Amino acid sequence: MAGKALFLDRDGTLNVDTDFLHRIEDFIWLPGAPEAVRWANDHGYLVIVVTNQSGVARGYFPEEDVGRLHNWMNEDLKRFGAHIDAFYYCPHLPDGPLPAYAKVCDCRKPKPGLIEAACRDYDIDRNASLLIGDAPRDVECAERAGVRGVRYEGGSLLDLVVKELSGDGPRLAAG
Numbered sequence: 001m002a003g004k005a006l007f008l009d010r011d012g013t014l015n016v017d018t019d020f021l022h023r024i025e026d027f028i029w030l031p032g033a034p035e036a037v038r039w040a041n042d043h044g045y046l047v048i049v050v051t052n053q054s055g056v057a058r059g060y061f062p063e064e065d066v067g068r069l070h071n072w073m074n075e076d077l078k079r080f081g082a083h084i085d086a087f088y089y090c091p092h093l094p095d096g097p098l099p100a101y102a103k104v105c106d107c108r109k110p111k112p113g114l115i116e117a118a119c120r121d122y123d124i125d126r127n128a129s130l131l132i133g134d135a136p137r138d139v140e141c142a143e144r145a146g147v148r149g150v151r152y153e154g155g156s157l158l159d160l161v162v163k164e165l166s167g168d169g170p171r172l173a174a175g
């Protein structure tokens with residue numbers, strides 16, 4: 001049976017967007033972000049990060065830094081009883097200075113390649129899935145992949161996830 005996924009942008013959605021973040025010491029979770037991941041874990045969603053990391057193509061940091069930061073995020077999420085199931089990132093930039101990464105790819109958001117890759121690797125029911133991101137290109141990426149996309153505009157990410165994934169939200173038991 002196909003599973004459902006919560007796709008999350010990284011910078012500006014899960015963590016404070018300091019430009020071209022790549023150092024663990026600069027990482028700050030946004031309000032309710034770890035709790036949002038935990039909620040999705042507990043409600044049967046695969047949690048999949050989809051993130052543009054053109055800092056690689058710009059020569060600001062190597063891909064190893066991306067992997068190291070993502071490993072650290074999952075280590076830190078253990079404090080919250082949460083985990084991210086997979087990270088997909090785009091290291092490319094068409095006009096970047098490094099030939100290895102200077103290409104028009106299919107994965108730089110708003111292109112849908114990151115979500116498409118995740119859907120190939122996991123059995124994902126796109127209709128039951130959601131993407132949350134802070135930029136219009138995140139929502140566009142989701143829509144191009146046939147996934148509902150919602151904009152995160154600050155506040156608690158947990159509140160937004162609960163609102164979007166539990167219909168009308170939690171109900172009090174009828175009494």
Ligand SMILES: [Mg+2]
Nearest residue numbers: 009011012134
């Ligand atoms: Mg972002």
Ligand SMILES: [Zn+2]
Nearest residue numbers: 090092105107
């Ligand atoms: Zn790419």
